[in-house]
Amino acid sequence: MRYWATMTSVVLRGVALFGFFLAASVSHLRAGPPPASYRIAGIVVDSVTGQSLEGAEVTIAPVTALDDAQTFLTSASGRFLFANLPAGKYRLMASRRGYATQAFHQHEGYWISIAVGPGLDSEHIRFPLAPSSVITGVVIDEWGDALRDAKVLLFQQSMFDGSRTLRNINQTTTDDQGRYRFAHLQSGTYAVAVYARPWYTQAQGQYDVFTSEHPLTTSSENNTMDGALQHNFAENPLFDVVYPVTFFPSVTSLSEAARLSLAPGATETADFQLRAVPSVHLRVRVPVGPPTPVTVTSEAPGSEGNAQETSSGTSEMELSADVALTLKIGEGYTDQLDPIRNEIAPGLIELSGIPPGEINLTAASMQGSILNPDAISYAARAKTLNVSGDTEVDLSSHGDPASVSGVVLSSQFHPALANAEQPSGDQPSTGRAALIRAMEAASSSVTITFRSLKTSDSYDAAISPEGKFSFTGSPLPVGSYEVEFPVQSGLRVLSLEATGATISGHTIEIPAGQPVNIVVHAAEANCTLSGFALKNGKPVAGAMVLLVPQDPGHDMSLYHRDQSDSDGSFTMSPLFPGRYILLAIENGWDLEWADPKIMFQYLPAGQPLELKPGASLTLNAKVQ
Incomplete structure (x- = not known):
């Protein structure tokens, strides 16, 4: 009996041990190999002397999550190392006391991102840092x-x-x-x-x-x-x-x-x-709209102190155009001016305390009743002046201007909203609150611009969520206008249709004294182009990749650039649909590529392509 008991105990122990090893083996098979990790390593040197720089602060961050940064201080030999990195692309930056903060091989707003992954060398980087x-x-x-x-x-x-x-x-x-x-x-x-x-x-x-x-x-x-x-x-x-x-x-x-x-x-x-x-004095004449009724409601404690008494009154408000001034200083800087204002008469404003220089004058107006803020249309006229002394400007309407309105067809706007019923709990307010709400909505809207080919004055109108716009509050004088969207809107005029006016490409001829209705077909920037910059079949880092529209006109927003990364790859997005030529130029960052004489040297070797709406195209660029 003891023998069988002993044998049973031995068998059970063997079974348990076998089960343990079997479970460990299965667990190992399920877990698989650990994920691959990579490193970014190199040396920071003075760009002038070539000497290594100790104590430089080197930072990396995934290009898809730039807030997720890691920092390393270079050693006495100027070296840095980031280990255990997942595959991907990283922005590499460096700074040090006495040196300007720079991204790796930075040119304007572009730089070389470091690509890490199988077969990619990311451990022999030489980062030249320029003394500040x-x-x-x-x-x-x-x-x-x-x-x-x-x-x-x-x-x-x-x-x-x-x-x-x-x-x-x-x-x-x-x-x-x-x-x-x-x-x-x-x-x-x-x-x-x-x-x-x-x-x-x-x-x-x-x-x-x-x-x-x-x-x-x-x-x-x-x-x-x-x-x-x-x-x-x-x-x-x-x-x-x-x-x-x-x-x-x-x-x-x-x-x-x-x-x-x-x-x-x-x-x-x-x-x-x-x-x-x-100081310069500006006398500005602006359009004056018809008086608009404003209802003001107030509540006050009743005679017993516990009941509310409500009273309301109606008054009229003249919605004349609001004038704003900005001062342009050189290229890339404007400053909002706050001049001294004196309303001499309705529609006549004197502005003083203005410095001489290039002034942009904008007169904005609203049309419609503030009793129905959702129906208010917003329009503005802008004029650029080079003033050195007192000047008079007339922005009021003369002759027999046309009343222009229309609709923009784009997925950004939803015409169905115009017929949707408003929830009972969200009825439009009246009075000053309605006016403020309408002005805030107008200022945050996408606008459409009609630019006079004769005077270069621009007329802007806010586009409603339904895609509608109107220049009723700022009628357009007779003449020819280029129709366009702001660059930041992500829209571009594709084609125009009109009743009551003549169309030629993106230009419209506004006649006198009759209503004009326009349909604007808009293209959206929703395309992507990616690939590799290659020379003799090998990737080139740091090349300037340039996408040139085949029919650019004067629209510089159609041009796009990128700098090829350490693995030679590039990505451009968002792009407008259309026909382009793709170029890659080695050491091309000092080229004035807007000069046709310079571009003609490179265009014949470029690669033509066409982007359909919503396309995501992969195409390699031949480096010249």
Whole structure:
């Protein structure tokens, strides 16, 4: 009996041990091999001397999740290493005290991303880091006193839309000693401008605000005196002055500005002395709409203190056009102006305190009853002026202008919404709240632009969620107009149809005195192009990949660029449907490719292609 018991125990133990190994084996088979991991490694060197840089901060982040960054400080030999990385593409950046922060082989807004994965070498990177340069200076007024809080603008010469130009890249303000400083700059060509207001005209503006918010007395006599005092402030030539936008050295246009050539690690000084000049006065005539009824409802405690009494009243509001001014300074910078306003009569506004220069004037108007905000249409007219003295501008309608309206056909808009019933709990409000809501909705809408071929004035209308637009509040004068969408809208005019007007391509001829209805067929930027830049069958990193439209016209938004990554790959998105030529140019980042004479050298070797709506195309580019 003991024998059988012993044998049974041995068998059970053997079965248990066999089960353990079997389970371990099955578990191992299910788990499979561990996922492959990769490394990014290399050395950071001074771009001028070639010496390795200790203590440089190197950062990587997946191109699909740039917030998910990792950082490594280089060793005494300048080396860095990131291990256990999944396959993919990574943005590589580096910085160090005395050096400008840079992405790997960065050109403008493009750089080489590091591709890691099977068969890819990502462990022998040589990252050249350029010593940073500095531009500094002092700004003083006509009496030699420090000018604080002056706005200082920095322009850098770079390629933009295929042409070499000076564009604004940064701005700062002067401190209480009038000093400013731009640090961490890469070597290159720069220009500097200063824009400020005389301190005593700022004091006048503060006085106007104070007297409007804190009147000294309510008596008519003192109110009359106070109003006269404010009038004297505005009329006093001492206060009616501005500082013109000034470029170094003491010139008033970017074309005359000195070019500061910064070598790596260099410091340049640009000092300014500003001198006040009389401000520009603009007298602007704008359209005045018919009076609009406004219902105002108020609630107050009842006589017992516990019941609410509701009262309402109706008044009329004249919805005349609202005028806004922006000042353009060089390329790439605009500043919203806040001039002194004086409404001389309905539809006639005088604006003062304006510096000389290139001014963009916009008159915006709304059409419709604010009792029904959803039916309000928003339109604006913009005009560019180069002003050096007092100027009169007439934006009111003359002759027999046309009433223009229409619809945009695109998946961004939904005509069915026009017939949908509004929920009972979301009825339109009235009064000031309705007006504010309508203005906010208009400002956030996509707009369509009609640009006059004769005057270059632009007329903008907001597009409703149903795709409708109207220029009823800002009738269009007789003439020819180019129809277009803003670049950021992701839309492009494909074709036009019209009743009451003549169409030619993307141009419409508006006649006098009759309604015009337009149907705009819009193309959407919903295509993608990807591939590899190849030379002799091998991938090339850092090539400039350029997509050239076969019929560009003057629409630069149709051109697209990318920089090939470490594995030679590139991706362009979103793109408009159409016919293109694909180019890849080695060391092409300094080419002025907008110049037809330069492009004709490369186009014959390019690859023609066509993108259908919504297409995702893969095509390799031959590097020239």
